[in-house]
Amino acid sequence: MHPRRILIAQGGGPTAVINQSLAGVVLAARGVSDVDLVYGARNGVRGIVNEDFLDLGQETAANLELVANTPSSALGSTRDKPDLKYCKEIIQVLQAHQINHFFYIGGNDSSDTLRILSLEAEKLAFPLRCIHIPKTIDNDLVSNDHTPGFPSAARFVAQAFAGANLDNAALPGVYVGVVMGRHAGFLTAASALGRKFADDGPHLIYLPERVFVLENFLADVKQAYQRFGRCVIAVSEGIHDASGTPIASLLAKTVERDDHGNVQLSGNGALADLLCEEIKSKLNIKRVRGDTFGYLQRSFMGCVSDVDQREAREVGEKALQFAINDQRNGTVAIKRSGAYSINYAVNYELLDLDVVAGKTRVMEDELIAASGTDVTDAFRLYLQPLLGSGMPDGFRLRSPAVAKIRNVGG
């Protein structure tokens, strides 16, 4: 057996815990005697074809721990989606550096890159171990209970809506918060965990798993506003009409697409502004405010789930263990022990790359309320343990009202 020469890269959108997985691989590799070197590629696969490598063997353990606790991809990332030609270039560089292990931390696009790469390496009889380490705030990898990065982003969304609900209760009106998630509504649904009291918002939740009909939306808002005297609404950026066309892209003057052919949904406030305008003009409600959570929800420094941190570290460590103990490529998957419950534990499995590669998980029907505008208790039991310890909690005054004396105001 040749000495192990390891390369690690990070792809796609950053998360709050993606560097935990990086540290997980690097630190675990230090305990393996036949590991010759550990490199990191700058900016994902782009850094491989550019031969832009860092020698991670020269990092101190202390600094790796500090970087692990720092959000966003420490190696840099990329939106490049390699085709076969790109993958051949990657392999040439890996061969030149005699790298025989490649760990790619990313979402389903990154796992698909590994799938193509592993097939090409096999064709060339190049002994390359390809291990995918999951991360995505969208939580849209199939065959995973959840993906690292999602719990921390979900915690941000829950805390944001808990606060926005209190703000909206103090100065009543309609509040629309637009949350990331192109096809999967998990992150938007996390807004429900910001609720505590029965009349807390979000009062309505719109997910990409259900067709968005503007007339129904306006009727829902009107009804909630009449009932609560206010209305807090969580909307996924990926809501779409019956044809599948995103509502956001119906509005955009120019449609921007990324290298994966996806329409750019984040990075502007157009969807929130449109929905607010509709509510103002059609329902004649004056105080209507919209926020687009944008990049804050995936990169805010200082809102992280300790469960997410621990698991992101573990998937990195497990990736290295699988690479050494299993003689095959694959993707590390998080599996929950038992049903959705307040009792929580996970285990890790190595699945074949093509199980997750290029596939998209969306919210299962059991997690979405029959109304289509709320989540179920199953979802609450699913998400609650992931949010980690120390979730802030809100309380209300419980004073009785004072009897009126004049009773003429109004």
Added chain:
Amino acid sequence: MHPRRILIAQGGGPTAVINQSLAGVVLAARGVSDVDLVYGARNGVRGIVNEDFLDLGQETAANLELVANTPSSALGSTRDKPDLKYCKEIIQVLQAHQINHFFYIGGNDSSDTLRILSLEAEKLAFPLRCIHIPKTIDNDLVSNDHTPGFPSAARFVAQAFAGANLDNAALPGVYVGVVMGRHAGFLTAASALGRKFADDGPHLIYLPERVFVLENFLADVKQAYQRFGRCVIAVSEGIHDASGTPIASLLAKTVERDDHGNVQLSGNGALADLLCEEIKSKLNIKRVRGDTFGYLQRSFMGCVSDVDQREAREVGEKALQFAINDQRNGTVAIKRSGAYSINYAVNYELLDLDVVAGKTRVMEDELIAASGTDVTDAFRLYLQPLLGSGMPDGFRLRSPAVAKIRNVGG
């Protein structure tokens, strides 16, 4: 002396610590023997004319502590700006309930309400002690070192930019974050405290204290982008042209005004979207993203400065002490002991209401860099102690680059 009958209300935009001040008054009043009752008005002055009072004497100390740690106004708030007629109605209700102390927690509009009210009470020989308790995330009260609520919002903005900078470093491009603050740029300037390394963003900061010229903005962005290969920009919602017209209102199809005659700047993403479009089209940069921090920055649950919490509690407690020990109306002001420094302590003074009422503090020239697009060290020394303990910190990999072997990529 009549027994003291106390009324407390909260006005204007909520903050993360406004309930600390409420608890500060209520709990301190419990130690005063001649306090007969403590009421809270629902929804600010609106609750007074509606006789919508809660008997805060029936709150437990434990629940008051929990509410103190909950963001947003627990009594509810209002944007009502009472005129003389409204103030006369208020006085009639106060007289009916024999209330002789009114504590109003709010910004400069709320202090102006108290000023009008105190003059009218004096005219009617109605013995009403009026004490203003400061709060505003805008930090725009004159004669105060800073105002409760601002430090926690500033902490949110600093943490948000620290994370957005890391996100932008991983996937380079231009990022525009729009921050609240109509006339005063303190909160936008807080973005500078998110920086750590010399090349960290925000690379440019636009404040309402300086005239915004689009051509200069584009030239600044171009230069920063060439230098850093990316650009993170903090923009105040209140930026305006040489005539004083907000850039945001130049764009809005319909201009919404609040009851104080102010144009509504928050609650939509129009300003960020406009600036992003200008950068994309004029500078030909593809990846340009804009976020409007919106209501998250003042109500996010779980981002608070412990210094802010402590001081917000103290201004409430001091308000009660001043009401008892000083025979006059006034506003509680926070004064720093000594110059801006890493050594930090404050003291509280009771100032006349007309010192702060209706006046607006903006950033002093010494806090703004000569370039007009950055802050000074004086500002950093001003703000740093306010952010509180446990600020998250970001770290970078320090690995050396690996020598290239093929050196053909690009």
